[in-house]
Amino acid sequence: MARRSLSRLDRSPRRGADDSPPSVPPAPEREALDLDRLIHERMRLGIVSALAVNDSLSFNDLKQLLKTTDGNLSVHARKLEEAGYIACEKYFDGRVPKTEFRLAPPGRRALERYLDHMEAIIRATRRG
Numbered sequence: 546m547a548r549r550s551l552s553r554l555d556r557s558p559r560r561g562a563d564d565s566p567p568s569v570p571p572a573p574e575r576e577a578l579d580l581d582r583l584i585h586e587r588m589r590l591g592i593v594s595a596l597a598v599n600d601s602l603s604f605n606d607l608k609q610l611l612k613t614t615d616g617n618l619s620v621h622a623r624k625l626e627e628a629g630y631i632a633c634e635k636y637f638d639g640r641v642p643k644t645e646f647r648l649a650p651p652g653r654r655a656l657e658r659y660l661d662h663m664e665a666i667i668r669a670t671r672r673g
Contacts, residue, residue, distance in 0.1 A: 583628055588613060588621045593656050596631060596648035604641050604644040622646060630655055 584590050591611045595602060602610070608618050610654030623629045634645045648656075 563601075580662060581655055583624065584630065584655055584659055586621070588617060589625055592618075592621060592625060592646070593630060593648065593652055596646055597653065597656055601645045601647040604646070606645060625652065628652075 549664075584593050588611065592607060595607060604615075604618065604622075608615065611618065622631065622633065626633050628651075629649055632647050632649045634647075636643055636645075653668055
């Protein structure tokens with residue numbers, strides 16, 4: 546059986562040149578298919594992880610911590626906010642607009658599931 550990297554796997558069954566039934570990927574690869582793709586992306590995982598160890602972080606603190614741009618952080622934070630994983634509070638400090646983020650309970654649960662899943666993949670891979 547040909548080896549495929551985890552990043553190249555998808556959920557669609559593929560048939561080989563001989564039109565034989567698709568093979569079932571080994572356990573770690575099957576488990577990798579079920580990762581929470583919303584937080585598996587590097588920047589979103591960074592946001593959720595940073596908020597997991599801080600009560601809240603400002604937009605500028607997150608931007609500096611993750612070494613990213615305003616636009617990149619905005620796009621990824623909005624996806625997490627739309628999913629209910631993070632909460633965003635906008636307010637003014639005098640005349641200066643401020644944005645604070647915090648991890649919402651569904652986001653904390655999603656991160657715990659994600660970490661448990663990654664640990665299971667690591668354990669299964671080390672056994673193999």
